[in-house]
Amino acid sequence: MSEENLQKEISSCYAPIGVFDSGVGGLTVAREIMRQLPAERIVYFGDTARVPYGSKSQDTIIRFSRQIIRFLQSKGVKAIVIACNTASALALETVQPEFDIPILGVVKAGAKEAAKVTKNGKIGVIATESTIESQLYTKEIHSHKPNAQVLGKPCPLFVPLVEEGWLKDPVTVEVANRYLEPLLESGIDTLIMGCTHYPLLRSTLRQIMGEKVNLVNPAYETAVELKTLLRDMDLTRSSEDLERFSEENSRRAAAGEPILDQYQFFVSDRAENFTRFAKAILPKEVKDTKQINIEEY
Numbered sequence: 001m002s003e004e005n006l007q008k009e010i011s012s013c014y015a016p017i018g019v020f021d022s023g024v025g026g027l028t029v030a031r032e033i034m035r036q037l038p039a040e041r042i043v044y045f046g047d048t049a050r051v052p053y054g055s056k057s058q059d060t061i062i063r064f065s066r067q068i069i070r071f072l073q074s075k076g077v078k079a080i081v082i083a084c085n086t087a088s089a090l091a092l093e094t095v096q097p098e099f100d101i102p103i104l105g106v107v108k109a110g111a112k113e114a115a116k117v118t119k120n121g122k123i124g125v126i127a128t129e130s131t132i133e134s135q136l137y138t139k140e141i142h143s144h145k146p147n148a149q150v151l152g153k154p155c156p157l158f159v160p161l162v163e164e165g166w167l168k169d170p171v172t173v174e175v176a177n178r179y180l181e182p183l184l185e186s187g188i189d190t191l192i193m194g195c196t197h198y199p200l201l202r203s204t205l206r207q208i209m210g211e212k213v214n215l216v217n218p219a220y221e222t223a224v225e226l227k228t229l230l231r232d233m234d235l236t237r238s239s240e241d242l243e244r245f246s247e248e249n250s251r252r253a254a255a256g257e258p259i260l261d262q263y264q265f266f267v268s269d270r271a272e273n274f275t276r277f278a279k280a281i282l283p284k285e286v287k288d289t290k291q292i293n294i295e296e297y
Helices: 003-009 027-036 058-074 085-090 092-098 107-117 129-134 136-144 158-163 170-186 198-209 218-232 239-255 271-281
Strands: 017-021 042-046 079-082 122-127 149-154 190-193 214-216 263-267
Touching (some): 017 027, 027 042, 027 218, 042 058, 058 085, 085 092, 085 107, 085 136, 107 136, 107 190, 122 129, 122 136, 122 170, 129 136, 129 149, 149 170, 158 170, 170 198, 198 214
Parallel strands (some): 017 042, 122 190, 190 214
């Protein structure tokens, strides 16, 4: 059976989940999906040629998001997670009604959790400049906790530092200290890591903020939201789907045909660097990463 015919035959719940980000940060979301939905397939796209998104205009982010969604649709995905806070803040509301597929962002889930866990009502948000300027976290937090005091702090250097792999470098620690000092002085008891790159700096952030401050990771909360959405829409993979997938791969192996990977990774640039980074942080095997021209979509 050809891959095209197989894709036509399988049910929608067999199809993969699409995940995208400006670079490697969205791997923190993919990691949580792998942990909470281990039976699901994932197609990930990292826009490494155009990272970072945080300094770009809303029109540009919307254009990028449309291109990537069209690419993921070409891979037959059943749902898409915008694993980028900037794109979630600036593009989600625009693109959701344009495509006939469930599309989730990462802001709402993180805001809801922060409003839930804060005790003193003082919540800090660290994110890109665009995300902070959008005020979306503030709006979402106030929808759950109207009297909350939300303090936003743009941290534009965090993304390039993470993309370089300088997760515990002294330079990163010094930058983090400078960014977080005003939040510490304000007395917040909850801090939202409002960019999917930032959980990769969690140990540094914990060291600076101390044990008494709740660190909210929207990646974890988004995976929970996705799990609920797939269940409610009857799109979760069943045991029959898993068996069928295994049988098809066994047939392919016996016939000398390419195996269908559970996880596929695509980028717009620097595929080798991405693969090396992904292998270091993901709990599952990363075979390779394919580079594509996203401008074609």
